Amino acid sequence: MSTTPVNIKKILFVDDNTQFLEMIERLMGNWSQGEWQIFLAQNCGKALLVLQEHAIDLAVVDVQMPVVDGIQFLALINRKYPNVQKVTLSAYADEASRTACLSHGAELFLEKPRDPADLEIIFSTLRELARHKPVTSGFRGVLRQVSLEDVIQMECLNRNSSILEVNAGKWQGNIFIKEGAMIHAQVGDRNGEAALNKILSLKGGEFNLKPFTEPPQQSIDGPWEFLLMEASRVRDEASADEPEEPPPGESAEAPPPLPRPAPPVRASDLVPPAAIYLPTPVNNRPARIDEMVICSAKGEVLYEWQSSRTSDRVSFLEFLSRKSLQLGEGLNLGTFDRLEMEGDRTRVIAQVKSDRGVFVRATKGSARRALENNAPIPAP
């Protein structure tokens, strides 16, 4: 990482429009009067390299880009670089894009100015945001929620050259990508496609995108699409047939037993009485738990019950973690505990702790809205 005086903010702009980037650099460079160091990237691959090399404070991403769009890219940097503040710029600001951007970690969703004069307003907004202290605590997603295939695909589609360094427990490996083609992979004592398949079968872990250097050998040949498909097939077959392979030098141990599906429980069994959203309905019928997901602070699913959208639930918990920190800014509300959502028949509780996230969806025992019961809210 390069060093920069502490008060200078590093701002990255990602946009496929070169003229727009040049204008940004010229105008915003002037307006910032040396407060900003501006980085420009014309595609997501180049932006990833900038993020790897520099401690970027704020990334401003165009939503509409060819190959990998801004929303996909946003999701990626949200997990890989959770402390980078993110803003999306869009020429077509519709609500669906806005919601998608916010869900994927954007602090702000701004309309791309049609008139260059309006850029100054954008600049003021960005400057305020960049001055905010980045959020450094809370629940964060990492590689677990972004498949390595996504990163490889992005690199290959952009015809980039890079090395993907992967660490997952005792497994450490590298995938060499040269001008958009995978040319070598190595993990443990394996090389070539066997190594690639192994790396792509690792569960969890982290990766670093490093500048390309020539590999010791070229062990892979063939279109990356085929290689990824083949790795996916091999992984599916292995997971169906075999227990997970131990890392090099370790003997296999029996995995801990998975939690058995939970029996139907009452909502009051899950949350202390004082923590339940609103009073139990007057007819006292218990709520029925329909879905539950528990994940670690890194976004790893620790337990799920009857959830067909586990990944969405984890993403929601990540969103909630970020948003609760933003919401509490300047208010001194104390630690955030949970969000309670209530509809006519459904109740959802999403709890975010420093070490875990919990998502519970339940059907209410009574269809009546709890407030209509006019009962006192339980004391904390």
Place this chain on the structure above:
Amino acid sequence: MREHIHNWLTEKAKVAGVLACGVRSPDRKTFTRTHSPQFTQIAIENACRCVTDTFQVLQSNRFPDELVRWVFENYFIYGFTRPDGFCLALLTRRNAEDVQPAELETIIAEFQSLPA
């Protein structure tokens, strides 16, 4: 400009237990009222923006959103939304004696029928 919203908030902020409140319109204008120096207008505006963002994400996930409550260590933030996109946020202490559900119910009903 939407003076009635401002007036309504001024009135409602006086309801026992409501320390601050805000309404955010679909065109992203925010009206706030605070009765405590602890809660600045800027911080309440920021909270309203976050509540609105959350409603959008709840709707995209098809989560229930009739009544939403953020639970912090010492405070609650209640959020309500209308089909036309207006959002209401109420900040209360997390204390049974301070807030009466019946009063909250009244505020919600009035908010739902407030002209845009």
